[in-house]
Amino acid sequence: MYRANSHRTDHRIVSISQPNVRPIVRGKAKANVEFGSKVAISVVNGYALVEKLDWDSYNEGITLQESVENYHSRFGIYPEAILADKIYRNWDNLAYCKSLGIRLSGPKLGRPSKEKDKVQERLAKQDASERNTVEGKFGEGKRRYGLGLIRARLQEASETVVAIQFLILNLERKLRILFWQFFNTPYVCLEDRKLSVK
Secondary structure, eight states: OOOTTTOOOOOOOOOOOTOOOOOOEEESSSEEESSEEEEEEEEHHHTEEEEEEEOOOOOGGGGGHHHHHHHHHHHSSSSSSEEGGGOSHHHHHHHHHHHHHHHHHHHOOSSSSSSSOHHHHHHHHHHHHHHHHHHHHHHHHHHHHHHTTTOOOOHHHHOOOOOHHHHHHHHHHHHHHHHHHTTOOOOOOOGOOOOOOO
């Protein structure tokens, strides 16, 4: 840094015990800088799928096309719509989604129109409310499964802990669905040879 007359260096070590950890500037009120891995997920039918886990800071917008291709390889079809944050709405991603016939949620790029389109507003509001499930998955993971309190020292161990926490999060969802189906299905009571259906 002295020779280059610079005040920053790439891949600097900020923790001796965890040399893989990098500072990620988030600009939040609680903590301007966070330390740890950065995880990009997608949510399909309520299940969280880890798309990218990296220790360096990256722009989330570059992960959209890879996530769509992962969806295609998992399910055999492309999604009908992608409910994404504004950072994913760049020209490359819009052109990519348009070429595949996928609707990418959010407002149009450029200057907003003076005429208000009620259908577009309703669709944007519905997309925003459905997209909250992604933020909810992170909140649930941090609140109930300790996703924000990972104490593993090694990089591979930390990545394994993150993957296991998302696995448990998905298993809990599956268990809730199975319990709901079990308790809401009609049952037959053979008492007194009468048929009782609930």
